[in-house]
Amino acid sequence: MCGITGIFDTRGKRDFDPAVLQRMNLAQLHRGPDEVGVHIEPGVAFGHRRLSIIDLSTGQQPLFNADGSVVIVFNGEIYNYLELIPELQALGYVFRTRSDTEVIVHAWEAWGESCVKRLRGMFAFALWDRNTETFFMARDRLAVKPMYYALLDDGTLLFGSELKALLAHGGLRREMDPLAVEEYFALGYVAEPRTIFRQAKKLAPAHTLTLRRGHPVGEPKAYWDVRFTLDNPITAEEACLELDEKLKESVRLRMIAEVPLGAFLSGGVDSSAVVATMAGLSKEPVNTCSIAFDDPQFNEAEFAQTVADRYGTNHRVETVKSDDFDLIDELARLYDEPYADSSAIPTYRVCQLARKHVTVALSGDGGDETFGGYRRYRMHLMEEKMRSSIPASVREPLFKTLGKIYPKADWAPRMFRAKTTFEGMARNSVEAYFHSVSILRDPMRDQLFSQRFKTELAGYNAQEVFNYHAAQADTDDPLALIQYIDLKTYLVGDINTKVDRASMAHSLEVREPLMDHELVEWAATLPSSLKINGQESKYLLKKAMEPHLSDDILYRPKMGFAVPLARWFRGPLKQRVRDAVLGPRLAETGWFNREYLEHLVSAHDSGARDYSAPLWTLLMFEAFLRNVMQSESAAVLSKEGLPA
Structure with a gap:
């Protein structure tokens, strides 16, 4: 596990200042404290920070092929590298190390751009092939590992594991993209491939980018996708046995390490299944x-x-105080762009604890998306039954009216909170799902944003993110459709981003057996009734784990990794929220409606409404403005080459 960064001249062979590359590399010191490596030649500069996991003695990067014509910097783990070595050796390639990095280099030499299809793991890498004058970047299928890049006006391409490496170059404009801001306030994160900055992008999941010196810069290309065929004729009993074997294989591959290894254990189904298998x-x-x-x-x-x-x-346990909110500014600096999942706080703490004892930890992330675990999935399926039973010509105007007139009742028992359901019923399936997961739904964002900002959006709505992926899903099954959308959006933009930054802040590698792409592909062939059966979510995974885990673990209500925002914002953080939301930094953007900001704060303070999620989203946006857009540390990093 590492941090990678670099510069590529798409137009020629300019010489790059080593001090600039050093700045970019230092910005990611936390990702790889064990070793540092750089390579510079005309038009190319690669930097690497290493966290040593496999091949401790000879796995240094940047790494080269036999004649030095191909060089790579790589972040991640290739879990099937031991299987690929003899295949590549049979093709004549000689290995000088025992590292998975060298496997990628020879895979490139053997199979070119198609090499990524042979790799099983989590990865982001960039390589330079001098013989063909080709620069190649790739990101793993489910985007477990990050990859940012930016094409500057002069034809210089920057890349890095985190945005802070690109910012350290000094040439990236800190100009925010209004469309990214719209996505952030809807979803709590900026969706791939956009970033908060206009010039910078994320390489999308399962995509590569190939650039040839002196040629026009093309667009990234997809090399994989998951297809929810739901056509596997397997019985539930057979599926349980097969899942058990597939889970063992996935976990076994992720237990390969030359350093102390462990696992997160929350007590939920997913992490417990991983630990039981380990x-x-x-x-x-x-x-x-x-x-x-x-x-x-x-x-x-x-x-x-x-x-x-x-x-x-x-087993090690540490107790986190329920008022553990001192991380707000640290999280803003860590994520580099606005990020509003408050579970980043306990995630940061559990990574901090794990690193005291291990260097690699397995997690249960991805289980909900793969096996149908979210409560919102069950609610969506219930709405879909109602939606399909009423003609759209009747349903849309009826429920639109009901949604407008029915009061929002956050204080009431769940059965009486019908406003959201009515609003969802007035929409089609994809619109309804977007509505259900949005932090600030369309009517709220309409009131939140100023007219000036709406003009800058030019009609753009974050709903378009979901529409795009729904069009690629190739399924009309209600559950499969939203699983696909989540695999492309929430899993990537929220979950994987959260875990990568929180773990790498402590130089901890986290591995994800429930996100193994072969396991995900297999699960996508299973009928949806094996994922949600009646009111039982994650049905197959729970059935498969019955011999290994008690019913108290498998069938208790899902709790989640939450923090008490509502209480914080009416208690110890009350003044901080007021100062941030109503303070000068949000006002200076000209993007927000002051009257509505005052409503959010006062209504929450009084207990009339629970606006904790929107207020946290605003609080983290203000923290981003202070710590990334306007921070002195960023200026120091750019000018002096010191890590912020």
């Missing part, structure tokens, strides 16, 4: 770690302890 594959007790909360409403520690006791793990 225990069955390991001769030694598994290292596990959990975060406990001093607020019982958010505490799952007893369930994690149950699993730890059953499998005799070396």
Whole structure:
């Protein structure tokens, strides 16, 4: 696991200043504290920060092929590299290391751009082939590992694992993209391939970018997609057995390491399944770690302890105070662009705990998207049944009217909170799902943004992100459609971003067996009834794990990794929220409606409404403005070459 960065001259062979590359590399020191490496030649500059996991003695980067004509910087792990080595050796390639990085170099030599199709793992890499004057970038299928890039006006291409590396170059304009701001306030993150800056992009999941010196810069190309065929004739019993074997294989591949290894254990189904599988594959007790909360409403520690006791793990627990909100500015600096998932706080803390004992940790991330675990999936399917039973000509005007006149009742029991349901019923399936997951829904963003900002948006709505992916999904199954959308949006932009930044802040590598692309492909062939069966979500995974986990773990209500925002904002953070939301930085943008900001703050303070999620989104945007857009540390980084 590493941090990579670099510069490529798309037009010629300009010489790059080594001090600039050093700045960019230093900006990602936290991603790789063990070793540093650089390579500079006319028109090309690669930098690397190494966190040593495999081939500790000879896996240094940048890494070259035999004659030095191909050079690579790579972030991630190729889990099937041991299988590829003999195949490449049979083709005549001689290995000088035992690293998965060298496998990629020879795979490029053997198979060119198609090499990525042979790789099983999490990866982001860039390579330069001097013989063909080709620059090539790639990102793994589910975007577990990040890759940012920017094409400057003079034809210089920058890339890096984090935006802070690009900003450290000094040539990237800090000009925000209004369309990214719209996406952020709808979703809580900026969706791929956009970033908060106009000039910079994220390389999308399962995409490559090939540039040839002196040729026009083309667009990234997709090399993989998941297809929800739902046509596997397998029985539930057979599927349980097959899932058990596939999960063992995925976990086994991710247990290969030459450093201490463990797992996160929250006490939920996904992490417990991973730990149970690890225990069955390991001769030694598994290292596990959990975060406990001093607020019982958010505490799952007893369930994690149950699993730890059953499998005799070396279990470590630390209690996080329910008022652990001192990370706000740190998170803003860490994520480089606005990011509003408040579970980033406990995620940061559990990574901090894990790094005290291990260098690699396995997680349960991806289980909800792959096996149908979110509560919102069940709600969506219920709405879909209603939606399909009423003609659109009747349904849309009827429920649109009801949605307008029915009061929003955050304080009421769930069964009486019908406004959101009515609003969703007035929309088509994709629009309704976007509506249900939005932090600030369309009517709220309409009131939040100023007329000036709406003019800058020129009619753009973040709904277009979901529309684009829905058009690629190639399925009309209600559950499969929203699973596909989540795999392309929420999993990538929220979950994977959160875990990558939180883990790499502590130089911890996190691996994701439930996101193995072969497992995801197989699950996509299963009928949706094996994912949600009646009111039981994640049906197949739970059935498969019944021999390994108790019903108390498998069938209790899902809790999640949450923090008490509503209480914070009426208590210890009350003044901080008011100062941030109503303060000068948001006002100076000219993008927000002051009257509506005052409404959000006062209505939440009084208890009339629960606006904790919108207020957190605003709070983190203001923190981004202070810590990234206007920070002195960023200026120091650019001028002096020091890590911010």
